[in-house]
Amino acid sequence: MLRILLINDTPRKVGRLKSALTEAGFEVIDESGLIIDLPARVETVRPDVILIDTESPGRDVMEQVVLVSRDQPRPIVMFTDEHDPGVMRQAIKSGVSAYIVEGIQAQRLQPILDVAMARFESDQALRAQLIARDQQLAERKRIELAKGLLMKMKDCNEEQAYTLMRRQAMSRQQKLIQVAEQIIAMSELLG
Amino acid sequence: MSDQVGNSQATNPLAWVNGSDAPEKSSLDLGFMALSDCASLVVAATQGFAQPYGLTLNLKRQSSWAGLRDKLVSGELDAAHSLYGLIYAVHLGIGGVAPTDMAVLMGLNQNGQGINLSQGLQQQGVTSPEALERKVHQSRTKLTFAQTFPTGTHAMWLYYWLASQGIHPLRDVESVVVPPPQMVAHLQAGRIDGLCVGEPWCASAVQQNQGFTLATSQAIWPDHPEKVLGCTQAFVEQYPNTARVLVMAVLEASRFIDDSIENRRSTAQLLSAGDYLDAPLDCIEPRLLGLYNDGLGNHWQDAHALRFHAGGEVNLPYLSDGMWFMTQFRRWGLLREDPDYLAVARQVQQLDIYRQAATAVGVAAWGEEMRSSQLIDGKVWDGSDPAAYARSFRLHALADDVVRHALR
Numbered sequence: 001m002l003r004i005l006l007i008n009d010t011p012r013k014v015g016r017l018k019s020a021l022t023e024a025g026f027e028v029i030d031e032s033g034l035i036i037d038l039p040a041r042v043e044t045v046r047p048d049v050i051l052i053d054t055e056s057p058g059r060d061v062m063e064q065v066v067l068v069s070r071d072q073p074r075p076i077v078m079f080t081d082e083h084d085p086g087v088m089r090q091a092i093k094s095g096v097s098a099y100i101v102e103g104i105q106a107q108r109l110q111p112i113l114d115v116a117m118a119r120f121e122s123d124q125a126l127r128a129q130l131i132a133r134d135q136q137l138a139e140r141k142r143i144e145l146a147k148g149l150l151m152k153m154k155d156c157n158e159e160q161a162y163t164l165m166r167r168q169a170m171s172r173q174q175k176l177i178q179v180a181e182q183i184i185a186m187s188e189l190l191g
Numbered sequence: 192m193s194d195q196v197g198n199s200q201a202t203n204p205l206a207w208v209n210g211s212d213a214p215e216k217s218s219l220d221l222g223f224m225a226l227s228d229c230a231s232l233v234v235a236a237t238q239g240f241a242q243p244y245g246l247t248l249n250l251k252r253q254s255s256w257a258g259l260r261d262k263l264v265s266g267e268l269d270a271a272h273s274l275y276g277l278i279y280a281v282h283l284g285i286g287g288v289a290p291t292d293m294a295v296l297m298g299l300n301q302n303g304q305g306i307n308l309s310q311g312l313q314q315q316g317v318t319s320p321e322a323l324e325r326k327v328h329q330s331r332t333k334l335t336f337a338q339t340f341p342t343g344t345h346a347m348w349l350y351y352w353l354a355s356q357g358i359h360p361l362r363d364v365e366s367v368v369v370p371p372p373q374m375v376a377h378l379q380a381g382r383i384d385g386l387c388v389g390e391p392w393c394a395s396a397v398q399q400n401q402g403f404t405l406a407t408s409q410a411i412w413p414d415h416p417e418k419v420l421g422c423t424q425a426f427v428e429q430y431p432n433t434a435r436v437l438v439m440a441v442l443e444a445s446r447f448i449d450d451s452i453e454n455r456r457s458t459a460q461l462l463s464a465g466d467y468l469d470a471p472l473d474c475i476e477p478r479l480l481g482l483y484n485d486g487l488g489n490h491w492q493d494a495h496a497l498r499f500h501a502g503g504e505v506n507l508p509y510l511s512d513g514m515w516f517m518t519q520f521r522r523w524g525l526l527r528e529d530p531d532y533l534a535v536a537r538q539v540q541q542l543d544i545y546r547q548a549a550t551a552v553g554v555a556a557w558g559e560e561m562r563s564s565q566l567i568d569g570k571v572w573d574g575s576d577p578a579a580y581a582r583s584f585r586l587h588a589l590a591d592d593v594v595r596h597a598l599r
Contacts, residue, residue: 128218136242136245136246136247139242140239140243162239163454166454167453170237171460175237176237176238
């Protein structure tokens with residue numbers, strides 16, 4: 001069963017989304033108005049998906065979406081009356097997985113949620129690959145730097161420097177990057 | 192590597208448009224089991240061998256071969272340290288899983304497994320193959336031997352060795368599956384009388400006075416194929432550049448380990464860490480350096496100890512190596528009919544990717560497709576007539592309904 005967190009950013013007391021969800025057989029585990037710290041709420045409630053019902057997403061809503069995407073990434077579906085393509089683009093950029101304008105029909109909810117979840121998963125995978133790529137590059141630069149320092153200190157060639165670093169790392173059950181950082185730190189100390 | 196372009200075009204049009212042979216996927220999850228022969232993957236992942244190719248390798252230790260297989264097939268693992276026979280069993284659909292097209296990217300090691308007997312048998316004077324054969328044929332209760340996976344290399348070494356001593360592995364003894372790191376505990380508890388497993392677990396049993404090593408796997412077949420870097424065919428098709436640079440990184444790590452005795456020592460130290468083998472250094476290091484102590488007072492430097500590279504001879508995925516496991520599946524009734532041995536091996540063994548990778552990192556051995564070996568029973572295997580070879584053994588289960596028994 002999908003755990004749904006519903007944010008009702010409309011003046012209505014009971015949102016139109018709640019009744020559509022209930023009619024479609026979904027269970028809403030938590031419903032609230034727009035709150036100041038949405039990531040904290042997400043951490044406590046641990047929903048599978050966040051639905052935001054808003055007449056027109058303002059700056060406050062977008063800000064909360066950005067924060068959730070950064071700290072507690074979840075699929076976010078936004079239901080709104082706002083037609084403006086600029087606002088829609090802004091919402092997608094903030095981290096909304098699906099942006100649905102008008103017309104909440106119970107029978108359409110399941111496919112909408114399915115698409116949002118799939119989209120979210122592929123975005124997350126892409127993000128992880130990008131982070132890995134950045135980290136690789138950064139580590140590679142640090143290792144190169146340490147190798148250069150060691151070549152100077154030991155008056156040895158590139159391959160010998162790598163072998164020395166690797167042996168040191170392996171016999172201390174460390175990764176190469178850890179030994180590289182130690183060499184850089186030591187060289188700064190003696191600098 | 193301009194010859195890559197044609198390959199990539201078929202599977203990844205974007206790579207061709209961009210003229211790129213960079214990996215399509217930059218972060219890979221690699222499965223491994225806590226065994227000394229996973230060394231090249233651990234060294235490649237932790238010692239900066241993959242970074243220059245734009246690849247991050249995340250090591251994922253598995254607790255059983257069956258679990259590793261399931262995650263490999265489901266795609267949760269991109270590639271894994273695998274038993275030769277595990278890859279072929281999945282490919283052929285033996286053993287309770289739907290057949291999935293599999294791939295052997297390269298060999299990871301040769302040699303370095305062993306057959307141990309329990310302390311109980313040792314105390315009864317069962318310390319030679321002949322004594323074991325007498326014991327098996329004279330006692331009423333069957334001895335129980337553990338291996339690590341029904342179609343795995345250890346099952347095949349155990350069966351081959353027992354049969355070479357006149358013991359039928361499926362009729363004369365019981366066999367059970369135990370994950371490698373739990374072998375010693377099972378010996379200690381008296382649940383098994385013997386076992387076939389990779390190091391350091393044979394050495395560990397000897398060290399803890401839980402019996403002795405009766406035979407090494409290299410005594411069955413000097414420089415035999417053992418673990419491979421395995422993945423699904425789908426992975427190779429979807430990420431051809433990734434597969435190639437993965438092989439390049441692991442080849443370089445393998446070469447580094449075999450390069451000097453100091454590098455091997457450091458490898459032993461790294462492996463003993465909690466994240467990898469989680470075993471004492473003095474169980475891992477001696478046999479990784481080829482120093483054997485069988486627990487009966489015999490010490491020797493083994494001429495065919497665990498090795499990872501040997502100029503690429505270890506890593507080349509020979510068609511004859513792949514076919515051999517199919518001949519043994521046939522011999523023991525795991526396959527009820529002869530497969531098209533050569534065609535299946537050609538499909539599974541990724542010779543093209545291996546050749547590209549080996550050439551790129553300057554590894555010499557990549558040209559051969561078959562090799563010839565003489566095994567413990569005097570038979571020669573060169574890949575030339577697999578169906579006849581499978582039928583040539585005195586002890587076998589070709590026509591028996593033993594499949595269920597052997598797969599238990």
